[in-house]
Amino acid sequence: MNIISLFVLMGMIGPWQIVIVVALLLLFFGGKKIPELMRGLGQGMKEFKKATDQDKEDEDPEKIEKK
Numbered sequence: 001m002n003i004i005s006l007f008v009l010m011g012m013i014g015p016w017q018i019v020i021v022v023a024l025l026l027l028f029f030g031g032k033k034i035p036e037l038m039r040g041l042g043q044g045m046k047e048f049k050k051a052t053d054q055d056k057e058d059e060d061p062e063k064i065e066k067k
Contacts, residue, residue: 025034
């Protein structure tokens with residue numbers, strides 16, 4: 001079995017798959033809408049990280065004992 005068929009079977013993403021995804025995004029959303037979508041995605045990830053960090057702080061036993 002050669003390396004290319006191994007990557008295809010494992011589902012690795014290649015350059016052509018990336019080109020196709022980018023082309024479809026441009027087709028569906030247009031060039032002006034994509035930056036807005038990425039900005040919203042970034043803000044969502046930032047809020048998620050903030051919430052998980054806050055949750056970790058709430059569960060920290062040292063901080064509970066100090067209160």
